[in-house]
Amino acid sequence: DADVTQTPRNRITKTGKRIMLECSQTKGHDRMYWYRQDPGLGLRLIYYSFDVKDINKGEISDGYSVSRQAQAKFSLSLESAIPNQTALYFCATSDFWGAQYFGPGTRLTVL
């Protein structure tokens, strides 16, 4: 089984809808991250969490919120989706040395 899983893998939604992307991990890591990737812009950090009680904004947190329900679960929400949030979203965990391990990604399209 994959160490980092994301659901859903693909989602098409309409402008204004609330969307939740979920991430689960079995690696036992405390640190978890949400990124989005757009062509030509690389990976950009949305939010990160060092443990259940520690959540931090990344470089592009506007329009997003997160919830760390447990050590193994970290969810990303788009409260009111807009078309420019169409992107590939990745969840990741990191080990003690800082190496990050990515989930398979969610392809989100906002119409």
Added chain:
Amino acid sequence: QKEVEQNSGPLSVPEGAIASLNCTYSDRGSQSFFWYRQYSGKSPELIMSIYSNGDKEDGRFTAQLNKASQYVSLLIRDSQPSDSATYLCAVKIGGFQKLVFGTGTRLLVSP
């Protein structure tokens, strides 16, 4: 100046050749460096990590780090068409458990 810079490519090499991918970074305090491989539409996969000056070899991959010159490189020996992908350089900045990613170099290996 971007914190982590890579040539976007594409870097084209024939099958069997050595592919050389380069990355420069701006934070002299950086201690941990990583290379990821990303196939189109897939998630980044960690292939090498390096923490001290010099070379680190793993199979056909060699990572090279020169902290004085602030660059890290990845050599791929005996390149195969299956190595065709985008290679992301990532640097752990200072004491924070966050990685800064370059935008990646696209590698094309022709049969």
